[in-house]
Amino acid sequence: MNLHEYQAKELLKKYNVPVQEGIPVDTPELAAEAYKNLKVQYGNEFAVVKAQIHAGGRGKGKIIGKEQRGVAVGKNAEDIKTIAGNLLGGTLVTIQTGPAGKLVNKVLVAQDVYYPGPNPVxxxxxxxxxxxxxxxxxxxxxxxxxxxxxxxxxxxxxxxxxxxxxxxxxxxxxxxxxxxxxxxxxxxxxxxxxxxxxxxxxxxxxxxxxxxxxxxxxxxxxxxxxxxxxxxxxxxxxxxxxxxxxALRDITEEDPTEVEAGKYNLNFVKLDGNVGCMVNGAGLAMATMDMIKLSGGEPANFLDVGGTANAQTVEAGFRIILRDPKVKAILINIFGGIVRCDRVAQGVIDAYQSIGNITVPIIVRLQGTNAAEAKELIEKSGLKVQSAILLSEAAELVGKAVNA
Structure with missing residues (x-):
């Protein structure tokens, strides 16, 4: 779990680690008030305004559509208010955010530590x-x-x-x-x-x-x-x-699909590929992703439904995968050990019927506990899915789907 700078500094202070003091705010007016309070407390003419996002490189980053940097120095309350106004509500692009950038919801108005003294800083x-x-x-x-x-x-x-x-x-x-x-x-x-x-x-x-x-x-x-x-x-x-x-977690800084997956205890990581994966077990998930790459596709996600998956969690995972517009095919690869294949099949059927109008190909490989029952459920459902027995067969079907 990543923390914002102001949150991390508050934790450090509990361990007697000296930090640059500051006040987090979410409006330009409060930023000006924070500057005045810092000036009274520390006597420094200058203050620093820092965008609070979960990414580094803020000092060199810029707000989209403006020349405003993610970290800037102001010499009076009006300066601080202007800088905060340019940052708050803007999208800051840094070397770590990528071109999409991150929305700035809060800034930290911090004391100036470059005050004069007997020794060089x-x-x-x-x-x-x-x-x-x-x-x-x-x-x-x-x-x-x-x-x-x-x-x-x-x-x-x-x-x-x-x-x-x-x-x-x-x-x-x-x-x-x-x-x-x-x-x-x-x-x-x-x-x-x-x-x-x-x-x-x-x-x-x-x-x-x-x-x-x-x-x-x-x-x-x-x-x-x-x-x-x-x-x-x-x-x-x-x-x-x-x-x-x-309580310090800021879900606005996280991928919405990963936040949604967490509500269902799904192990989900968003990737940049074109094949959605739903697998049980991290090892099988990694092997499945390798097979997808070997077949000419790219994994769009890592999704481990775990050993306690039921129809509801499978449906939730299915919906999350389909939210990605890059997905050209979905591969469901379940080995039924603890989890029952028929539960997974029912989840796929429920999701398919509930969502409706699914246009991407779906490849299903269910092996292990209640695999026969799962196959029967899918066949009777009338779903337009492709079945595979071997993982290599599933990968071949994925390759045909993404290269069609």
């Missing part, structure tokens, strides 16, 4: 995620923080450092000091960075995050270490341990 990069190959969390960091970190990783990978953390021992003090040393900080900044890294790692583990990225990690002119931006993803499998975090 500096931007760093730091992230924590799971290295699945090693079975350990890894802290990735660099002296080259900011908007071009992807180019740094591509062009100068030697500037990206990594520190692995053993799960049984957790982050050790010497590791936090090593990170601060490699980033080249000294004096009070060194002490503050060690504390920052330690608390940040505790936050990562404490909320069951699967990814936590701070970019930029900022050293102020008076040697404070602050998280200016934060991207956080919570492990979906751990949400049950954090009922308070589930």
């Amino acid at each position: 500096k931007e760093y990069y730091l992230s924590i995620l799971l290295d699945r190959a090693k079975g350990q969390n890894v802290i990735m960091y660099s002296t080259e923080g900011g908007m071009d970190i992807e180019e740094v990783a591509h062009n100068t990978p030697d500037k990206i450092f990594k520190e692995w953390v053993h799960p049984s021992g957790g982050l050790q003090p010497f590791q936090a000091r090593k990170i601060a040393f490699n980033l080249g900080v000294t004096g009070n900044a060194f002490k503050n960075l060690v504390k920052f890294v330690t608390n940040l790692y505790n936050a990562y583990v404490g909320v069951d995050a699967s990814m936590l990225e701070i970019n930029p990690l900022f050293k102020t002119s008076d040697d404070k270490i602050v998280a200016v931006d934060c991207k956080m993803n919570i492990d979906d499998n751990a949400i049950m341990r954090h009922p308070d975090l589930e």
Whole structure:
């Protein structure tokens, strides 16, 4: 589950991680009020307005039809109001959103951290995620923080450092000091960075995050270490341990079909192909998708109906697949172990009769428990479907359908 920047920062504060303070708002008028409040509290003349969407690259992104960037600095309340007005309700296109962009429903008005002081300011990069190959969390960091970190990783990978953390021992003090040393900080900044890294790692583990990225990690002119931006993803499998975090989910940022599938406990992932898939079991689903590609088609989705599928969940999955205008054929591939094939067949029949006027070819392969009963149900229903016994036969029928 992805979080917005302002949500992630509130979580970090609970673990004593210093962040760039800000106020989330959803109208230009409230943005101007937020600026005034921040100015009274922190005394800074400038403030930053940041579009709140689940995507990176906001600083270089633009609102469609406008020259407005996703992150902009204002020097007075009127500036802030104008920037917020340009962002709110607009569609922001960044390198991570694709050309369709994302609708901006909320902005964060944040304090200016570039205030003058005795020392130079500096931007760093730091992230924590799971290295699945090693079975350990890894802290990735660099002296080259900011908007071009992807180019740094591509062009100068030697500037990206990594520190692995053993799960049984957790982050050790010497590791936090090593990170601060490699980033080249000294004096009070060194002490503050060690504390920052330690608390940040505790936050990562404490909320069951699967990814936590701070970019930029900022050293102020008076040697404070602050998280200016934060991207956080919570492990979906751990949400049950954090009922308070589930309330932070923003379904407007998610694919509507995936949200709908979740209501029926369907494992659904939207893809860009032309063949809709309905399968039971992740392994069989992956094999089915491979067969579709080998036959000349492209999977339009991953849909695992699971072992407890019934007619209602199958009908729901069927409807979700048909919402995709790119779908030229649907392949239903069910091996009846726990799930009964006749239940799946009944779901297909109910969906077909309920939706009506289905023009795409439907290929059905049902094997296993009650497969004979399922075949009889479909034959008596009068549905215009094509049956297959072998997966290779089903794939061949799919190939003919998409290449017709």
